[in-house]
Amino acid sequence: MASPSIKSCMNATCGVSTSSSGGWRKGWALRSGDFATLCDSCGSAYEQSVFCDVFHSEDSGWRECTSCGRRLHCGCIASKSMLELLDGGGVNCTSCSKNAGVNSVNGDEKPNGFGMSKIDDVGELQSASADNQLTTETKLMQLGNCIDRIATRNLLQLQSSAANGSYRKMKQEDILPPAGEIASTSFCNFNHISNVSSQTAKPEIHRTTAAKDLYESLAQTNLSISLGSSLGNPNPFPGVVVDEKVLAKASPPLQPGPRSRHLLPKPPKPALIMDANAGMVSQIRVARPPAEGRGRNQLLPRYWPRITDQELQQISGDPNSTIVPLFEKVLSASDAGRIGRLVLPKACAEAYFPPISQPEGLPLRIQDVKGKEWVFQFRFWPNNNSRMYVLEGVTPCIQSMKLQAGDTVTFSRMDPEGKLVMGFRKASNSIAMQDTQPSAITNGVPSSESYFPGVFENLPVISGYSGLLQSLKGSTDTHLSALSKHLHSSSGDISWNKSEKQEARTRDGLLLPSLLAPERKRLRNIGSKSKRLLIDSLDALELKVTWEEAQDLLRPEPSIKPSIVTIEDHDFEEYEEPPVFGKTSIFVVRSIGGQEQWAQCDSCSKWRRLPIDVLLPPKWTCVDNAWDQSRCSCSAPEELAPMELENLQRLNKDFKKRRVTSSHRPAQEDESSGLDALANAAILGDVGEQSTTAVATTTRHPRHRPGCSCIVCIQPPSGKGKHKPTCTCNVCMTVKRRFKTLMMRKKKRQSEREAEIAQRTQHMSGPKDEADVESSSKFASTPMDPSDNEARSGNELESKSQTNNLSNKLADSGKGHLDLNCHPDREEDSQAGLARMSMTSLLQVASLPLETYLKQNGLASLSEQQASSASHVPPQAGENGGRIDEDCQPASAAQEQESGGEVDDEPGPDQSQNDPI
DNA sequence: GGTTTGCATGAGGTT
DNA sequence: ACCTCATGCAAACCC
Numbered sequence: 001m002a003s004p005s006i007k008s009c010m011n012a013t014c015g016v017s018t019s020s021s022g023g024w025r026k027g028w029a030l031r032s033g034d035f036a037t038l039c040d041s042c043g044s045a046y047e048q049s050v051f052c053d054v055f056h057s058e059d060s061g062w063r064e065c066t067s068c069g070r071r072l073h074c075g076c077i078a079s080k081s082m083l084e085l086l087d088g089g090g091v092n093c094t095s096c097s098k099n100a101g102v103n104s105v106n107g108d109e110k111p112n113g114f115g116m117s118k119i120d121d122v123g124e125l126q127s128a129s130a131d132n133q134l135t136t137e138t139k140l141m142q143l144g145n146c147i148d149r150i151a152t153r154n155l156l157q158l159q160s161s162a163a164n165g166s167y168r169k170m171k172q173e174d175i176l177p178p179a180g181e182i183a184s185t186s187f188c189n190f191n192h193i194s195n196v197s198s199q200t201a202k203p204e205i206h207r208t209t210a211a212k213d214l215y216e217s218l219a220q221t222n223l224s225i226s227l228g229s230s231l232g233n234p235n236p237f238p239g240v241v242v243d244e245k246v247l248a249k250a251s252p253p254l255q256p257g258p259r260s261r262h263l264l265p266k267p268p269k270p271a272l273i274m275d276a277n278a279g280m281v282s283q284i285r286v287a288r289p290p291a292e293g294r295g296r297n298q299l300l301p302r303y304w305p306r307i308t309d310q311e312l313q314q315i316s317g318d319p320n321s322t323i324v325p326l327f328e329k330v331l332s333a334s335d336a337g338r339i340g341r342l343v344l345p346k347a348c349a350e351a352y353f354p355p356i357s358q359p360e361g362l363p364l365r366i367q368d369v370k371g372k373e374w375v376f377q378f379r380f381w382p383n384n385n386s387r388m389y390v391l392e393g394v395t396p397c398i399q400s401m402k403l404q405a406g407d408t409v410t411f412s413r414m415d416p417e418g419k420l421v422m423g424f425r426k427a428s429n430s431i432a433m434q435d436t437q438p439s440a441i442t443n444g445v446p447s448s449e450s451y452f453p454g455v456f457e458n459l460p461v462i463s464g465y466s467g468l469l470q471s472l473k474g475s476t477d478t479h480l481s482a483l484s485k486h487l488h489s490s491s492g493d494i495s496w497n498k499s500e501k502q503e504a505r506t507r508d509g510l511l512l513p514s515l516l517a518p519e520r521k522r523l524r525n526i527g528s529k530s531k532r533l534l535i536d537s538l539d540a541l542e543l544k545v546t547w548e549e550a551q552d553l554l555r556p557e558p559s560i561k562p563s564i565v566t567i568e569d570h571d572f573e574e575y576e577e578p579p580v581f582g583k584t585s586i587f588v589v590r591s592i593g594g595q596e597q598w599a600q601c602d603s604c605s606k607w608r609r610l611p612i613d614v615l616l617p618p619k620w621t622c623v624d625n626a627w628d629q630s631r632c633s634c635s636a637p638e639e640l641a642p643m644e645l646e647n648l649q650r651l652n653k654d655f656k657k658r659r660v661t662s663s664h665r666p667a668q669e670d671e672s673s674g675l676d677a678l679a680n681a682a683i684l685g686d687v688g689e690q691s692t693t694a695v696a697t698t699t700r701h702p703r704h705r706p707g708c709s710c711i712v713c714i715q716p717p718s719g720k721g722k723h724k725p726t727c728t729c730n731v732c733m734t735v736k737r738r739f740k741t742l743m744m745r746k747k748k749r750q751s752e753r754e755a756e757i758a759q760r761t762q763h764m765s766g767p768k769d770e771a772d773v774e775s776s777s778k779f780a781s782t783p784m785d786p787s788d789n790e791a792r793s794g795n796e797l798e799s800k801s802q803t804n805n806l807s808n809k810l811a812d813s814g815k816g817h818l819d820l821n822c823h824p825d826r827e828e829d830s831q832a833g834l835a836r837m838s839m840t841s842l843l844q845v846a847s848l849p850l851e852t853y854l855k856q857n858g859l860a861s862l863s864e865q866q867a868s869s870a871s872h873v874p875p876q877a878g879e880n881g882g883r884i885d886e887d888c889q890p891a892s893a894a895q896e897q898e899s900g901g902e903v904d905d906e907p908g909p910d911q912s913q914n915d916p917i
Numbered sequence: 918g919g920t921t922t923g924c925a926t927g928a929g930g931t932t
Numbered sequence: 933a934c935c936t937c938a939t940g941c942a943a944a945c946c947c
Contacts, residue, residue: 332938339921343937359923381923388937392922 303327303345322415326352328408328425331398336405340395342376349389352411353378353420366411366420368397374422397422583616586648598648601625604634607648 327348329335335342344353356362361379368374377392401424403409410423585599597610603621608631610616617624625632631639638645 334938334940337939341922343939346936383924383937384935386935388924 303329303348321417323421324413324415326411326413326420328410328423330408331403331405333405335394335409336398336403336407338395340393342391342394342398342409344378344389344391346387346389348411349378349380352413353389356380364391364420366397366422367414368401368422369424372400583618583620585610585616587612598640601634606631606634606636606638607640607645609639 327345329342329345329348332343353364354362356378359380359382361377363375364378365373365375374394374397376394376397378389379392380387380389382388398409401407403424403426408425410425412421412423413419414421583599583602585597587597597612597614598607599610599616599620600607601622602619603623606622608622608625608628610625611627614627622632622634622636628639630636640648
């Protein structure tokens, strides 16, 4: 009961002195029942020496009457009005009107061990009185509870203050009471539990609901706790608004005091249930110092559970169960991997999980939010002079929760039962964002992603919490995710992420500024520790997508011509200026009309023809069409003929589709891009006017515009080389065609020669067109850059020259370009200078003759095919036999064309595709 | 050959 | 300087 104001740890090696101001002792945790005291610093227990004079302790959200031992949940009980805090640190229950005396601790506390002793009725009142009956363990737990309560009280106070609008900027760290304080309490429970061996949680207890509730409550609890603790206010009154001053003062003391070393043998303590301060629903996610646990002090802020008060509140919806947030951890790649091992923070493991002396550890039963119980092997590995704790067999659980690296797993304890509850929070972007922004406030609600502890540190706490949603990505979401459901419903402000919905995460958290600080720290820690995660998670994907998209929009300055650099016989474009962003457009090359650029209005979606050298801004509408007054309004009809429009749209659609797909199958898609360009070009040509060629935008490298057929762009990405037999990417198609072509050629060589001759003859007339086409195709190929578009299709060489500008392209028309596509094998093909023909020529050929050819051969469908899949390989390989060569060689193309049907047919669309060879 | 298990290593963080 | 923990690695184990 009454105790000296100052006590020193009797452990000679510790000697930590603590003062009991207002009944609050720093560095000491009360153990239940026996009145033993644990030194938060060294973990030593002194059963006889130190008595806690103040038993008024209140776990967050819970208050215990020091007189009658009744426990009141502020959430369910109207609150503070029901309680009366005593200066001495005691709490009086207004219902009994008894003075809080010293008594305290007695049994009221509910032992929470892990499933150990349950004090069932946590509900409103628990009679501590029963204490007598309580076993020592129970008592211990109670003690722990007491401690927790104390912490709670502080928290409550803080909360109340917050509620009152007296928010203060507080850094969690500062504000939060030393984890130890709180932790110790809960801590006790765990230990206690462990000792008891009743680790296994008791299944019966309210699972699902409880879990959810718990989570929520936890969140709240934590918050409250953190607050309270942080405050460290001696102020007993929860309801009382705490002055900033007080808080400030409090905070220091509260701050984590000496950390006990894990190594120190700490007596198992019963985990205390942190009662959520129901009354205070804070939506803010706060890193809450662990309520109990011997090692709570030791816990790094990053492991502090971050649960919003709301969450906790909701979780604790069931008055009978209290959720005590224990700790959380951001899953690392290893944790989320298939190994099935979840590395537990040592401090957390030792503080909240049953003590284990053998590496084998013991099975730990943990219930997930859904109420499903999982059994993990809690064990450790000797590591240097320390231990590495792990939970084994977590894969199923993690998978069921769909967790991945970067997501956060939260461990809480459901008090009455002492059952361990596992929650999670989707990190999604969070990780990546951690360091980044505080932002992400959607509709006033910060996205979980935005949860950045650090960010908000300085922010004033909003009384309602609701206002502040900070997304600590990791933190909040985790617990919340589980609770999210409740939260959503309950508080519109905060949307908890359901594990499944990443979206949710964004909103979950409201962080108290004060708490935020710790989070920040935590974030820092996390960031540093899991840098990989940043990239691994969804973020990476997002980034990738963004990048791809960006690529599409990257284009060289229209007015800038690249310089051609030849490296190992390959020409590459070099631009002095960096690429610029612009709206994706489609370039169409018309044999007759030259090149055209088409862009779709962002407003009416109509396609408008633009000068080829125009570079559109990301957002472009008809109104911006300064080049065609007749179509500078969305009301103006579309210029394209139905067929053309259809093709154009199809092309565009394909392109987009490809892009999307590419994101998932980068390798293939990318590869095909160049070919596709040709295909597209061919398609357009087919459709609209035979001569038109459109090239879808694709770009693998910022400097290689869409349509670029350089070896870099055409090559499959390194490491991706595996293409399924059914792969229809341009590369594969090309290869196939080549093969067929070769075969075909061998068979028909002679006959083909003749045919070639004939074709060439035909071609003769075509060359001009080709030239146009080539040039055009180049443009076309590069949607982005008219100039650049060397036909993706193929020839880089040509493309090189072509790449430059349209003009250049035109001029170049593939002369002297090396055809990378050419097969060394195909000596034949390459033989004639035909090889040099280049993709461009192929394109040309393809575009014009192809159609005819296709029609002749019934290939008309090609265009369609292309439409369906630009990369589609023409089934008509047979015919293509010659074609294959085409791909490789311009010559072949010529041949094909010449051959008339053969070459042309495939070439049609395919050719374009093939061209890339 | 693939997976699991246990330990070792070392970067990063904390004291 | 020390501690924690994510990850790598190899032996053991399993299919």
